[in-house]
Amino acid sequence: DLGDLGATRRALRLRLRALGLSDATVAAVEQAAAELLGAVFERAGFEPVDLVVSCYRLLVSVRVSSRRPVDLGDEPFGLRERVVSGVAFAWGRRVQADGSVDLWAEVARRR
Numbered sequence: 001d002l003g004d005l006g007a008t009r010r011a012l013r014l015r016l017r018a019l020g021l022s023d024a025t026v027a028a029v030e031q032a033a034a035e036l037l038g039a040v041f042e043r044a045g046f047e048p049v050d051l052v053v054s055c056y057r058l059l060v061s062v063r064v065s066s067r068r069p070v071d072l073g074d075e076p077f078g079l080r081e082r083v084v085s086g087v088a089f090a091w092g093r094r095v096q097a098d099g100s101v102d103l104w105a106e107v108a109r110r111r
Helices: 002-018 023-044 079-087
Strands: 050-055 059-066 090-095 101-108
Touching: 002 023, 002 050, 023 050, 023 059, 023 079, 023 101, 079 101
Parallel strands: none
Antiparallel strands: 050 059, 059 101, 090 101
């Protein structure tokens, strides 16, 4: 349910802050993750998904894996794509051999 999405955002925010990331980076990563998760939940329902956030020196990588075919641009007005492109310098979709799909976004670390 949507409460789980809110709890996930709060947990992510706390972990990123504990790593010492700037508030601007935390907000951008949280927004990117929320949009990727929202796209998956919108299409696949609230089934279990994997959210992986990896921090590197210059960027933070966000990945959401779904067992169902999803795309960030599934909704009719392209809002999710616009929001993600506003916080990430690159984003996309990767289809795995087993049919699962990874939505991903790369967010620049900000000061």
